[in-house]
Amino acid sequence: MTLMNDVSFRQMMEDDLEGADELRRLVGWNQTLGDWRRFLTLSPDGCFVATKNRILLGTVTSITYDQTLSWIGMMLVHPEHRRQGIGRQLMGQVLTYLQGRGAKCIKLDATPLGFHLYEQLGFIPEWTLTRWQGQGNTHTPPLSGPSNVARNLRDADWEAVQEIDKSALGVSRGSLVRSLALNSRRVLVWPSEGRVAGWGLLRAGTNADYLGPLVCCENDGASALVRELLVSAGNRLVFWDVPDGNEAATSAVQQCGFTPVRPLTRMRLGPPIVKSDPQAQFAIADPSAG
Ligand SMILES: CC(C)(COP(=O)(O)OP(=O)(O)OC[C@H]1O[C@@H](n2cnc3c(N)ncnc32)[C@H](O)[C@@H]1OP(=O)(O)O)[C@@H](O)C(=O)NCCC(=O)NCCS
Structure with missing residues (x-):
């Protein structure tokens, strides 16, 4: 445990999760x-918290x-305790934890608030992405390409x-x-x-359904997956994080x-040994997970 002005x-523990989620609620994630x-x-050992008088003031996670590739996420500081x-x-x-375990390459998706801090720590920008928001099937026009071939995932897939x-x-990242x-x-x-050429999922979030990850090497297939998943979202709000280069x-x-809705910057610390392909990512999994 490290101390700084009280x-x-x-390390984060199971008992911290309610407080962590309250911090998340405060920033609207x-x-x-x-x-x-x-x-x-x-x-279990790679997530950390900051506390004062047993109150949770900050969080960060890593996977x-x-x-080979470590991902930092859920970097949150209570709004009343920032810039300290x-x-x-x-x-x-x-970073001490990850580097102590021999991390070769560390990445994260930075918000504009976090960008400067990460830059000071040596992270460099790789590419940008954008958080988009929209409605489920209400505004989903027929997209080009075969739309009727996407099917539910089976164990064998x-x-x-x-x-x-x-x-x-x-x-x-199985x-x-x-x-x-x-x-x-x-x-x-x-x-x-x-063969299976692409896949994608839609899951529930606190404020909106989240589309992603969605990866497909064929654009027709990606469009078909998007269309089917947006139908599953019904009238709910949907968030979708898209690499700008795609x-x-x-x-x-x-x-x-x-x-x-907002810009994000993918940043890297360490050599470029992990070749990711933004062209193949129609939707990322989550800014906190890659
Ligand atoms: C991004 C975030 C985590 C930064 O947390 P923080 O505790 O404010 O960060 P720090 O205090 O270490 O550094 C932030 C700034 O305060 C400055 N600072 C640090 N100690 C300070 C002090 N004692 N007095 C004044 N300023 C100080 C730092 O130099 C830094 O300045 P900069 O903005 O010019 O880089 C916080 O703003 C946050 O939770 N934002 C909302 C969620 C978010 O966007 N998270 C990032 C996800 S990638």
Whole structure:
């Protein structure tokens, strides 16, 4: 445990999750208590909190994929306790932990508020993405391409789905995507020429349904998956995070009547050893998970 002006820093525990979710609620993020639980389950030693008089003031999570790529997320400091160095200390805790375990490459999706802090710590921008918001099926026009071939994921599809996810992110993150799929409203695959060529899911968030991850090497298939998933969202609000460099996805999100909400910057610390492909990512999994 580290101390700074009565603020303590330590690993996150199960008992912290309600307080962590209250911090999330204060900043209006879309994750759920289930998302916090997933971070802690997948990375029991890699999540940290800042507390003062047992009150939770800050959080940060990390997950390591394939022993190669570590992802930092859920970096939150209570609005009344910002600009006192708590964010920097939390980053120090998680970076010390990750580097102590031999992390080779560390990434995160930075909000404009976090960007400067990460830059000071040596992170460099890789590419930008945009959070879009829109309605479920209300504004979903027929998209080009075959729309009737997306089908529900079956157990036998998992090997192909994990390979597809790996081809887009550059590392395997099977535990994460399986856990996301288990807690989703709908998980679809897009078969093409006798194989699974893409997949995507829609899950519930606190403020809106969340579309993603959605990865497909064929744009027609990606459009078909989007269309089917948006139908599953009914009239609910939907968030969809799109890499700006993915022109097909940016065009699809606009065709669906979505509007941009906020920018994010994907940042990296360490050598560029993980080759991710924004062109293959129609929707990311979550800014806190990649
Ligand atoms: C981003 C965030 C986590 C930063 O937390 P924080 O505790 O305010 O961060 P720090 O105090 O360590 O650093 C923030 C700034 O305060 C400055 N600062 C640090 N200690 C200070 C002090 N004692 N007095 C005045 N300023 C101070 C830092 O130099 C830094 O300045 P900069 O904005 O010019 O870089 C916080 O703003 C937040 O929770 N934002 C909402 C959620 C979010 O966007 N999270 C980032 C996700 S990627």
